[in-house]
Amino acid sequence: MIVKGRIWKFGDNIDTDIIIPAKYLAHTDPKVLGEHCMEPLAPNFPKEVRAGDIIVSGSNFGCGSSREHAPLAIAALGIPLIVAKTFARIFYRNAFNKGLALLEADIYDLVKDGDEIEVDISTGIIRCGENKVEAKPIPPFMVDLINEGGLINYLKKKLEG
Amino acid sequence: MGMTITEKILAAHADKERVEPGEILDCRIDLALANDITAPLSLEEFEKVGAKAVFDPDKVVFVLDHFTPNKDILSAENCKRIREFSRKHGIVNFFEGGECGIEHALLPEKGLVVAGDLVIGADSHTCTYGALGAFSTGMGSTDVTYGMVTGRTWLKVPESIKFHCYGKWRKWVTGKELILHILGMIGVDGALYSAMEYSGEAIAALSMDSRFSIANMAIEAGGKNGIFPVDDRTISYMKEHATRPYKVYASDDDAKYSQEYEIDASKVGFSVACPSLPSNVRDAGELSAIDVDQVVIGSCTNGRLEDLEMAAAILAGKKVSKGLRCIVIPATPAIYGEAMRRGYFQTFLDAGCIISPPTCGPCLGGHMGILAKGERAVATTNRNFIGRMGHPESEVYLAGPAVAAATAIKGRIARPEEVL
Numbered sequence: 001m002i003v004k005g006r007i008w009k010f011g012d013n014i015d016t017d018i019i020i021p022a023k024y025l026a027h028t029d030p031k032v033l034g035e036h037c038m039e040p041l042a043p044n045f046p047k048e049v050r051a052g053d054i055i056v057s058g059s060n061f062g063c064g065s066s067r068e069h070a071p072l073a074i075a076a077l078g079i080p081l082i083v084a085k086t087f088a089r090i091f092y093r094n095a096f097n098k099g100l101a102l103l104e105a106d107i108y109d110l111v112k113d114g115d116e117i118e119v120d121i122s123t124g125i126i127r128c129g130e131n132k133v134e135a136k137p138i139p140p141f142m143v144d145l146i147n148e149g150g151l152i153n154y155l156k157k158k159l160e161g
Numbered sequence: 162m163g164m165t166i167t168e169k170i171l172a173a174h175a176d177k178e179r180v181e182p183g184e185i186l187d188c189r190i191d192l193a194l195a196n197d198i199t200a201p202l203s204l205e206e207f208e209k210v211g212a213k214a215v216f217d218p219d220k221v222v223f224v225l226d227h228f229t230p231n232k233d234i235l236s237a238e239n240c241k242r243i244r245e246f247s248r249k250h251g252i253v254n255f256f257e258g259g260e261c262g263i264e265h266a267l268l269p270e271k272g273l274v275v276a277g278d279l280v281i282g283a284d285s286h287t288c289t290y291g292a293l294g295a296f297s298t299g300m301g302s303t304d305v306t307y308g309m310v311t312g313r314t315w316l317k318v319p320e321s322i323k324f325h326c327y328g329k330w331r332k333w334v335t336g337k338e339l340i341l342h343i344l345g346m347i348g349v350d351g352a353l354y355s356a357m358e359y360s361g362e363a364i365a366a367l368s369m370d371s372r373f374s375i376a377n378m379a380i381e382a383g384g385k386n387g388i389f390p391v392d393d394r395t396i397s398y399m400k401e402h403a404t405r406p407y408k409v410y411a412s413d414d415d416a417k418y419s420q421e422y423e424i425d426a427s428k429v430g431f432s433v434a435c436p437s438l439p440s441n442v443r444d445a446g447e448l449s450a451i452d453v454d455q456v457v458i459g460s461c462t463n464g465r466l467e468d469l470e471m472a473a474a475i476l477a478g479k480k481v482s483k484g485l486r487c488i489v490i491p492a493t494p495a496i497y498g499e500a501m502r503r504g505y506f507q508t509f510l511d512a513g514c515i516i517s518p519p520t521c522g523p524c525l526g527g528h529m530g531i532l533a534k535g536e537r538a539v540a541t542t543n544r545n546f547i548g549r550m551g552h553p554e555s556e557v558y559l560a561g562p563a564v565a566a567a568t569a570i571k572g573r574i575a576r577p578e579e580v581l
Contacts, residue, residue, distance in 0.1 A: 013349055013438060017546040022525040025198045026228060026235035028205065040553035060350040060383060064544060065525070066285040068202050068301040089354050089385055090285055094301035141185045141315070155307055156210045 003080050003101075004118045005054040007111055008045070010038070012058035016091070019062065019070040033069050034076030051078025054117060058084065058108050062091025071095040081119060083107055083126060083135065096142055097151050105135035163413025165321040166388055167356040170296040170410055174279045182320040182419075190220070192273060193308040194282030196264055197225040201239045202302035203283060203309065204246050215250050216312030222254040222273060223247055224264035227521045229257065232528040262493025262519040265289035265377060265461035270493055272403030276391045277410055281308050286461050286543065288379040292372035293399065294391035294409060299380060319385040320419035321356040321412075326363035328426040333471065333577045336371030337463055337541065337561035339424070340378040341432035345442030346422070353383035355419065358412065360390060363426035369398045370467035377462045378543050381439040431576050433539075434559035437547045445564045448574040455538040456481075456569040457550075458562055459490025459517070460524045463541035466496050468562040473505035475566035475577055481513040482572030488530045490517040514569070526550045532557075539568045 017040070024036045038045040055061075055074070061084040062070060071094045074082070082095070085106045095102050101121050110131050111117065117128040124135035138146075148154040164172065168180050175186040195203050200223050215221045223243050228236035240257065247255035254273060256262070265286050268274050276294035280287060285299035300314070308314045324343060344351075357379045364372075372389050379387030389395070391409045399407050431445035458464070458472050469491060481487045489509050491497040497519060500506060509516055515530075523530030524542040532538055532551030538558065540550065545557035558574065567575040 015544075015546045017525075017544070017549050021548055022198075022527055025525075025527075026233065026239060028201050028239075040548040060353070063349060063383060064285065064380075064546060066199065066283055066287075066299040066301050068199070068283075068303060071301075072202075086350065086353060088350075088383055090299050090301060090380075093304055097301060097303040139185075139317075141317075151303055151307055152206055152210055155212075155310060159210060159212060159310070 001121045002118065003054065003121060004116065005052045006050065007054050007056045007113065007115050007117055008049065009108065009111065009113050010055060010057045013060045013063055014057055015064035016062060016067050016070045017064055020067065020073045025067060025069055030072045030076035033073035037073040037077055046077060049077050049079065053079055054119070055079060055082040056108060056111055057082065059086045061087050063088035066090045068094045068098060071098040071100045075100045081121065083119065096146065099150060103135035105133050107133050162417055163415040165356065165358060165412045165416040166294065166390070166410045167296055167321055167358065167386060168318060170277060170279060171316060171318055180318045182318050184318045186316050186318060188279055188314055188316050190281055190308050190312060190314055191278040192220050192222060192280040193305050194222045194224070194264060194268070194280065194284065194287060195302065195305050196227050196284055197229060197236065197240050197243060198227045199283030199302045200243045203306045204242060206303050206306040207309065210310065212310045215309045218251040219253050221252055221309050222268065223252060223256065224267060225257040225261055226263050226519070227525065228527050229261065229520055230518065259494060263461045263464055263521055266465055266492035266496065269293060269373070270402055270495055272405065275399050275403050275405050275407035276395060277408030281305060281314050285380045286377050288384065288386045289373050289377040289461060291376035291379065291386050291388040292369060294389060294395055296386055296388065298386050319354055319356045321358050322352055323418045323421045324357060324359050324424060325421065326359065326361040326424045326426050328363055330363065330366065330426045331430070333563035334429055335467065335561050336367055336374040338429050338432045340375045341434050341442050341559060342429045344378070344381055344434065344440045345432065347382055349381060349438055349440045350383040352379065355384055357382065357384045357387045364389065365392055368467050369394060370465040373465065374462050378439070381543060431561070431564050433564060433574065434545055436545050436556040436558065439543065439545060439559060445560065445574055445576045451558065451574045452537065453485060453539050453568055453573055454536040455530060455532060456485065456487040456565050457490065457523050457530060457538060457540040457542060458565050459492060460521065460542040461492065462543045463562055464490050464492030464496065466499055468541060469496065469500045469505050471562040472566040473508045475563060475580060476512040476514070476570065477508050479512055479570045479580060481569045485569060485572050486530065487514040487569040488517055488523065489514045490522060491519055493519055523550055539565050539574060541565050
């Protein structure tokens, strides 16, 4: 699967309180969560981001809380993919469970806000300008889970089977 | 090659003789937990998959602790939904109202977690139960739904990092100062995906309350779990609180660690994490110019009896600085009752503190003590991210209970010696 999109850069240690502040956590509607995504750091982000845009970040993206509202908020804005140097553990599982793809690659210093990059999610090949970077492969176990349609579909099949 | 305590617990729950770091396991769980923020999403997924029942109504726990007593209509609706689900499915361990405490203080106190257990929870601080020699870790709501329905979860065996602590603790220094000290050493991703294992004479000297504080903040270093050896103190805690059988696992002498740190307890001072990362640690003595508007003494990290005891000892006969709000939040009804019986409440009231019912409340900027633009708090909580306790331009400094209480008296960041 190839995605091509304009990028938004966010630095290191983007925590879940930035991605979606706790004051909105009584909401479960992804649309409402999306409207407040990244609010403490970039209040205009939800208005300016376009479906198909890609987030590029540094290390430890998604650190902090286990709130699944975080990947829900990002996915609700139509963002298909985050490329970061590393991801926090709980966010990593949550994103895949919510249909948001993540790739680990250190491209932060190779790109600037608004650049367009092309990413083959299945091979992990990222093309940004002149550079071609290979992301760390998604663990085979996660690939199997994605191929099953995610954890919930896997569970559904198991219960129906 | 031997195995670590974490590897042994995971192996036992996957019915395997031995496991290696990096291996993916399908494990049995002993408990699945969610709260009033995360359970609503879990229940949505539960309905989506068409599940008819939870795997075991005794092993699914809901604690309505975050936005309660209900802070607004949406929070009330969420709690109502969880209450109705709990009734329908016969959930035994559903906690709300006067039975409710902050989940990670409440579950050990209720004896719901014992040594050797494997616990998953839709709350990142689920790692707290490692203090009991259990494996516990935070996950998202969807993963917890899977656990609620099947009684199982998938886990990658983490590498283990050993923190060996020796020497004697300085007066007023607790587990909180140690974990902040460690965060300062290794950073907020210093234990990414890893188990943080503690050992040594200085660890053995720590109270259970201090051990809970340390295990609680493993997630702040990116850790998967924090874990302690089981000793006489752990066993007497479990005997007092639990009726379930426990199983003691211990790391082998030749277990493999990805990193090992030696920490001299006597060198751990009054660690304070400055905005806006828990790893941005300085000594309280270097921060005496920092004026403070609010002090919070509470949370799943530091709302236990030892914390209140220390705060009361420092605040006794003193007054909270004029213009500063000092909010004390006992973490559970039992802690609340004991603090009252011991006379801490009178001390807090005389000093001019506010005493809150058990709730996560201000820790995550929920309610019961939100900061205005430009305001600054010292809190015994676990996170000081941008806007964590309120306005994006407010600030949180993380500290232990003694520094928090001394700060409340001085109106600026202070060490306990300055007020005693």
